[in-house]
Amino acid sequence: MKKCFFTRFKPVRLRVVFYVVSCISVGIVSSIANAESFGAENSSLAAPSWGSRLQQYIYSSATVTTARQQRDGETLEAKAIQASRYYSPELTTEFEREGDANNYQFGLSQTIDWQGKGKLQRTVGDYSQQLASQRFDNTLLAFQDDVLNALVVWNAAAERATLAVTQQENLNALLALIRERQRSGDIGDIDAQLAVTGLSKGLMESANARIAVQESASRIQQLLPGLPSQEWVIPSHFWRSGAVEVSPENMQQWLTRHPDVRFAESQWQLSKTKAELVSAETTVDPTLGVIVGKSDTDNVVGLNLSIPLNLDNSRAYNADAQTQLMLSAESAYRAIRQQVNNQMTAAQNTLAERYHARTSWQSLMRGRNTQGEQLLKKQWRSGDLSTMDYLQISRSLMESKAAGIDIEEQYQLASIHWLRQTAQIQTVLTTRQTENK
Template sequence: MNILRVYTLGLVLLLCAPLASANEQDWARWLQGRLAELPASGAIQARLDADLADSRALAEPLYNPELNIGYENSAETTRTVGLSQTLDWSGKGRVGGRVGEVAADLARVRGEKAAAGLTADALRALIDFDAARARLAAAREQEQRLRRLTELVRRRERSGDLGRVDASLAYLSLARVQRALAEAESAATAATVVLRERLAVTAPGRPLPDAERWRPLAGEPDAGARLPYSYDLRLAERQLSLAERASDLARKEKNTDPTLGLRAGREGGESLWGLDFSLPLPLFNTGAPEYQAALAGTERRRALLEKTRNDLLARLEGALTDYRQRRQRWRQWRHLADAPLADSGDLLERVWRQGELTTQDYLRALDERLQTRQAGVELRQAMQRAWVHWLYESAGLSGWLRGLADAPAPAGEPAVTEASVTEASVTKQGTTP
């Protein structure tokens, strides 16, 4: 009989797998659409456009030509028109263009980090909203069971089948659960407020993917391999490159650039032309302090890059370890408690009705059952938040969402076997329509 039940459950999971994948696709695409429509996303794009425009300005030519018009009224009237141009002989413009390229790259990485932060905040809000609704559902179910119990207790008390002490315990338990219910309702309201702030919705448009989907879509994550993709490391690398280009520009700016002018006109009845040449003499302002400051800034950025690399590797390894530990604890809870919780409430009530369980033991069992459900919700929530934290630190959020949105079935999906079916009694979540 047990073997038949296992194979039946395995068949059900196989048949439900395409539907689950479709729901995950819908959720990921809905979230991507909502994020794209947020005013915050528009602000990030506008900031990126402004930064890119500033970077293009660095590549503009340094000097514009100057138009000179002269008029002199003396013994003979002199009228001249001239054009002068400062020449970038030292190559400041070329270096400025390279500074602009690095600045544009830096702006793009900043935009990616800002967008990833927006996505991470939205995911945390969805996770917290789902957990708050699950806690509220558990508290409401507990209240309903206790109300049903008190009605039965009241009838049995009137018939003399139950003592006054047992009846008092039932009434007190129902009164006590009101506090848990009030806290759950308040937490659900707060989670709704945060969700409105993050995604401008009062409820998710799609249910969250099953808790089993909060994991890598293919292969196992590796902290060292993801380090080069970290936003903070890429920013530190670009900032070092920008400091190096800035020091090159400061070195070029120590050199002065000449100005060449050409003028033509008439003096009295005669035509005239002239050539002007000027060159600033760097006698007082040599630009050496600025160049030394730029060199020191470059060395500072180089040292900060090494520190950032070490710090980020530690953070990545810590985030990955934390996720794996929390996932392990949640899976252990599910293996131990998920199946017993499914029918324990009705079983406890039936045993109590049959007189095989005292009212005090029944109330204690109901309380333990509620605490176990709440523990499962907290473990699942912590696991999901740890996964989002790892993805943000490793710059993998957008890739994970794209994988859910584009792939009907994640690569490396384990086959449904007798052992996996026995373990995988999945707790569904995200029941909000």
């Protein structure tokens, strides 16, 4: 059994500080503030329907709307091919006056489709309609992938911004304590200078973090301009708890149903049908007709048969060319199927590695960040720890938290990448919208 992993996580609680608010748009601030309530596991208001609401905005986006309109137009063209007759009946009339007599004839003829060209033409329409639908599915899947990736990147950037703000607050508080201890004579000016240096670095990191939030927010607004900011936070129930076992049978089913594979297969079948149609067109079909009329005082009834002379040698070349195109489409289909299979396997392996890295980090750091900060402050205040050591260790703790954000972000990106490669994003957004796991 192959394994891929989805694990529930507790989102980092985001706090909003005034100078972050001043640099970030109102929509971004609203979404950061909403992360406080969104992170609760038993959230029963917005979280259960987050997937369906996101889908509504995705379907109404300009990218998907354009793709849907193109699909509808191509579908109508395909239906026109299906509805058309390969050979239509032909009605002829003839009228002449000979002396005092009026002569006329009416004829009706029909070419006999002995080679089944009409059926092949309707099959061409069928595959053309399938291609239109599958092309839309490909566009939708790619756009869903872009949106979810943008949301993950923004969530991670928001957490980094919050971490930078927290560190800056701690440095401000430390500087105030240092000045207080300076007045009492406990420490010297060098400690204050160290705190100011650390605060200066923190200001730069905080600015960079806010810029990253703005850039990632701009990406979301570019993809989904109408998406409310409170929907930017991915709820915890989107990520499944525990490991998910995927059988080889399921992987093969996903491979067969993958939009890229289905699209390539439909192109192959369409090319194959066109080759059969062109080959059939190298054989001429007879035309039968019936004529009724009047000549002078006599009634006229007749039958006619016409067979075109097949003197056009270009049809054979056209048939050979279409056969080569069919072989090329078949090779492309098999190559794409193998490529998608490899991508699915690689994405699954990457997800497993990201999952193990995430769980290992969580086990290693469980409870240590909070304990470390408390112990650090206690030792510094008691004089057991110098200000330089305090700042260095405090920075190490912040870097550890930042590493945790990076690991979480990479795990989530790997999860979405796996969903993209297996074409399961639509399923997850639909089925997990009511899960509270």
